[in-house]
Amino acid sequence: MPELPEVEVVRSGVAEHVSGRKLAGVEVLHPRAVRRHLPGPEDFASVLVGRVIESVRRRGKYLWFSLGDSGDPDGRASGSGPQAVGETAAGGQAVLAHLGMSGQLLIQPRRADDEKHLRVRFRFEDEGPELRFVDQRTFGGLSLTELVPSADLAVPDSIGHIAADPLEPAFDREAVVRLLRARRTGIKRALLDQNLISGIGNIYADEALWRARLHWAHPTAALDDEQLHRLLDSVVEVLGEALVAGGTSFDSLYVNVNGRSGYFSRSLSVYGRAGSPCPRCGASVRREAFTNRSAYSCPGCQPVPPEPHW
DSSP, X not given: XXXXXXXXXXXHHHHHHHTTOBEEEEEESOGGGGTTSTTOXXXXXXXXXTOEEEEEEEETTEEEEEEESSSOOTTSOOOOSSOOSXXXXXXXXXXXXXXXXXXXXXXXXXXXXXXXXXXXXXXXXXXXXXXXXXXXSOOXXXXXXXXXXXXXXXXXXXXXXXXXXXXXXXOOHHHHHHXXXXXXXXXXXHHTOTTTSOSOOXXXXXXXXXXXXXXXXXXXXXXXXXXXXXXXXXXXXXXXXXXXXXXXOSSTTSBOTTSOBOOGGGGOSSTTOTTXXXXXXXXXXXXXEETTXXXXXXXXXXXXXXXXXX
């Protein structure tokens, strides 16, 4: 599933091409793509006609298109650059998008051939390029949602429980450190808890833990403030580097709005590299079972912690 860097790459590409444009028509080609919009596909399409996409925003692994009612974007953030810092939004409506396992948001010329798994098409009044939602496995989806006013960033009410991500101005590092130390769980499980820190998935959790020299099962309560700050520094570093590289693509499903893959997979130190030498100490990278997934680590740099006594 795409993690924060992949979703941010998509967000910035979509924002560049659709911010300030008025919708002329929306075509839902597969009802499952808008299954979370309870009034149905026809309603989803009809209520969007004539609306302006004012900006494209993101929190963690979710992104949304903030909607306006006119074609005059004066005074509004275009959203084409990095996600706005300290932007105060007063609510409104938005199209919330979750890419799931295989969702793609692509910008295509109006007369380009339809993709095999095209689910939703957005056309604009200026007759410029279309926005297309393509999803092979149909685990992703779009829905119309209300925005909840916030001092930093108005967010869709359906994801109001999702915590700020490490690249947001609203991210409160000290509060997160306190919450981590109060948990009785392994540190990787805590990093994947989207109610605590959003945007981190299996790949970047393993990479950040390797950089911080912490085993994925290390009890959160046994970590001191210095270790936790070092880990959060590593999280920010690896997310930032992945963002510059366009994200991590292991197959053709993870692409930006122009259909190109990211290349951060070339820089991974441990994730997916079981049996390969650790870039730091040369020990053979190990793969261990973690819930229904895998955890990758270095036995030399990341020793297994003692069993917690809770």
